[in-house]
Amino acid sequence: MSPEQILKTTQLTKSFGNLIAVNQAELEIFRGEIVGLIxxxxxxxxTLFNLITGLETPDKGQVLFKNQDITFLPPHKICQLGMSRTFQVTRSFGEMPVEDAIRVGAYNRRGEKEVQKKVDEVIEFFDLKHIKKTKCNDLGLASLRKVEVARAAATEPDLxxxxxxxxxxxxxxxxKLMEELKELNHETGIxxxxxxxxxxxxxxxxxxIFxxxxxxxxxxxxPGEICNNQRVIEAYLGGGSYVESGSKS
Ligand SMILES: Nc1ncnc2c1ncn2[C@@H]1O[C@H](COP(=O)(O)OP(=O)(O)O)[C@@H](O)[C@H]1O
Ligand SMILES: [Mg+2]
Structure with missing residues (x-):
């Protein structure tokens, strides 16, 4: 059986003034995969994530999610269809306790009666019990990042x-985050x-990896192909810097 395509972008293009931020980008993801974008x-x-999730509209190209054209749908509709995201710059949930921030996510698919079950499940999964009453403003970066991921997972996305x-x-x-993400993918199929x-x-x-x-x-x-791809090494990984330092920013 061939794998089921969950997301496909075709010739996705977005410019800001003279700058072409995303140029005819083609991304194809299959259900159940863990894919990297570096x-x-x-x-x-x-910008590519913003185009896929409806925060930006492309100048050209198409986004297909579960075989549906979502190119010009607004973010909340795309979320309802089963796609969720986290943001590079953590967004503040202010004075909201962790549990409530996660509940906001859980309402995506659930009504009042079933929502708490999902909240409890996610809190358990991400090991957030000890801080569930803590206000988001009072969290350290590591916890805040984790709450963001937990809130996104609580929307019960396919992607x-x-x-x-x-x-x-x-x-x-x-x-630890990497292990949790692997487990999330393994256990829920997200x-x-x-x-x-x-x-x-x-x-x-x-x-x-893309x-x-x-x-x-x-x-x-x-991963093995990407590490040894000459173009990738020149553009990003550098002359063996992955092997030497293990990270690149
Ligand atoms: N809203 C915007 N207005 C103008 N330029 C932008 C905007 N968003 C992103 N850019 C530019 O588009 C390019 C790609 O940015 P970005 O998508 O944030 O890259 P990355 O996430 O890979 O670091 C950058 O040159 C950035 O300055
Ligand atoms: Mg970025």
């Missing part, structure tokens, strides 16, 4: 896009697309 700062990764969900975390916090700079995380987590450079998709392949 590339230098300014490559267009966040979850994570935009540098591990930025600013220590190596051990990042490793398809993940991850933007991440730390190469150990990308290589350890992702089955396939590489964006100056708005263009320059490569796609399994």
């Amino acid at each position: 590339g230098p700062n300014g490559a267009g990764k966040t 979850l896009l994570l935009d540098e969900a591990g930025a600013g975390l220590t190596a051990s916090e990042l490793f 398809t993940l697309c991850v933007v991440e700079h730390v190469m150990e995380m990308v290589m350890g987590l992702c089955q396939r 590489v964006l450079d100056a708005g263009e998709m320059i490569a796609c392949g399994v």
